[in-house]
Amino acid sequence: MVKHLGKYISTIHRYGQTFFNPLLEKYNLNGSQRYYIFLLNLYDNNGIIQEELSKKVRLDKVTTTRALQKLEQEGYIYRIVSEEDRRAQRIYTTPKAEEIREELENIFSNWNEVMLGNLSENQRKQLFKLMEQILSNVTDYFEEQEKNLAANR
Structure with missing residues (x-):
């Protein structure tokens, strides 16, 4: 019997969504758009250019744009035109995003512990x-x- 790694990764991913969605609902970060992935990356890369963020999370530009629009609408980020390249936007977290940073990191640490178990x-x-x-x-x-x-x- 041939084992397919993708099957395991896909199943773990779906279980992860089931784990995260109720915990992230109060922040309006749940759903399939992976808003939290962008926010977690911004915590460590505040001021990053949108195109670089898209590469970092390995998602296409359209998905990145939609997710950032949602995060901006929810008050978690703001964007400023880059002084170096007027076509690019730098993305920053807001105080509202910083307020939930520790809790988001704890949610992901807890999921790690579930996955890594014993x-x-x-x-x-x-x-x-x-x-x-x-x-x-x-x-x-x-x-x-x-x-x-x-x-x-």
Whole structure:
């Protein structure tokens, strides 16, 4: 029998959504748009340009724009035109976003504990190392695909 890693990742992702949605509902951050992913990235990259944020979260520009519009509408972020490049916008968190930072980080830490359960510290380290390698493999693959696409245009 062939095992498919994607099946496991997909199932874990769906369970994650079930875990997060009720906890994020009071912040209007639940749903399939992954608003919280953008907010969590902004906490560590406040002032990032929208295009860079889109690359960091590995989501397309349209999804990024929609999510940022929602976050802005909810009062979690604001955007300022970049002084270096007038076509780009820098994104910043608001005090409202900073107020919920610790709680959001706790929600994600709790989900990590659910997923990692009874794994030993060594197993956890191995798992993260393997997941980083898998992510690197996938990233390399898609970067190569993009290069090939660009070369064939």
